Structures are given as structure tokens and as C-alpha cells.
Amino acid sequence: MKVTARDRERFARARAHGQTRSQDPSGVVDALYDAERDTVNLTFRGGASMTIPRLGIPGLDRAPASALRSISVSPAGDALSWRSLDVDVYVPGLVERAFGTRLFAAATGQRGGRRRSKAKASAAKLNGAKGGRPRTRLSL
Numbered sequence: 001m002k003v004t005a006r007d008r009e010r011f012a013r014a015r016a017h018g019q020t021r022s023q024d025p026s027g028v029v030d031a032l033y034d035a036e037r038d039t040v041n042l043t044f045r046g047g048a049s050m051t052i053p054r055l056g057i058p059g060l061d062r063a064p065a066s067a068l069r070s071i072s073v074s075p076a077g078d079a080l081s082w083r084s085l086d087v088d089v090y091v092p093g094l095v096e097r098a099f100g101t102r103l104f105a106a107a108t109g110q111r112g113g114r115r116r117s118k119a120k121a122s123a124a125k126l127n128g129a130k131g132g133r134p135r136t137r138l139s140l
Contacts, residue, residue, distance in 0.1 A: 025047075031071040033068040039053055059089070
């Protein structure tokens with residue numbers, strides 16, 4: 001198979017995307033099971049940490065403590081694996097489960113609202129030309 005210029009461009013974009021993801025502060029860099037407290041402690045790339053009760057993690061309710069100690073973190077930091085138990089957990093889903101869907105949706109929506117794109121810029125420009133947001137009318 002011959003590598004074309006288009007392939008090289010795709011590879012470069014993929015490497016750049018991977019580099020960006022590897023700097024994401026929400027990625028997990030370490031996960032430890034605390035047998036005394038029966039919790040899993042997560043340390044995030046940004047320095048934050050989170051403790052989750054073992055029973056709050058799907059698939060670990062009947063697992064022996066010896067099997068819980070061997071936690072693997074994915075290279076991207078977005079998944080945890082207990083290979084001996086055949087359990088894989090997506091970290092954003094775990095955080096959502098721990099804090100509730102409503103709080104998680106509010107946080108991710110707020111982050112999404114900060115994104116810049118050509119489509120958002122042109123929509124804002126059109127709305128501004130129309131006079132901006134309509135005034136809120138109070139009903140008594």
C-alpha cells in the first residue's frame with residue numbers, strides 16, 4: 001500500500017488531535033482502589049481528584065477486593081479498565097452518574113456555548129443586525 005500526500009495530511013491531523021486530547025485537564029492520569037474506604041480514587045491531569053464509591057461503578061458490585069486493585073487507565077485518560085473482571089468504564093459517563101445528569105449537562109452545555117465556529121459567528125452577526133435579542137416582557 002502506497003502512502004499518499006492525502007494520507008500524510010490525515011495522519012498529521014490525527015496526531016495533532018491526539019496531542020490536543022493528551023493535554024485535556026479532564027483526562028484521568030491515575031486510578032487507585034482504596035480497600036479501607038471501598039472507593040476508587042481518580043486523579044485528573046489538571047490536578048483535580050475525585051473519590052467514587054465502588055458500588056457506584058457499574059460491574060464492580062460483586063468483585064473481590066483483590067481484583068479491584070488492578071485498574072488500567074486508557075492512554076487518552078477517558079476510560080478505566082479492570083481486565084480480570086472484563087469491566088470497562090467511560091470516565092465522563094462515570095462522572096455524570098456520580099453528579100447527576102442535570103449538573104453534568106449544564107456543565108457540558110456551558111462549555112459548548114463557549115466554542116467558536118464560523119456558523120456561530122455568522123448567526124451572531126445576523127442576530128445583531130436584527131437588533132439583537134428581543135426584550136423580555138414581564139407578565140403580571
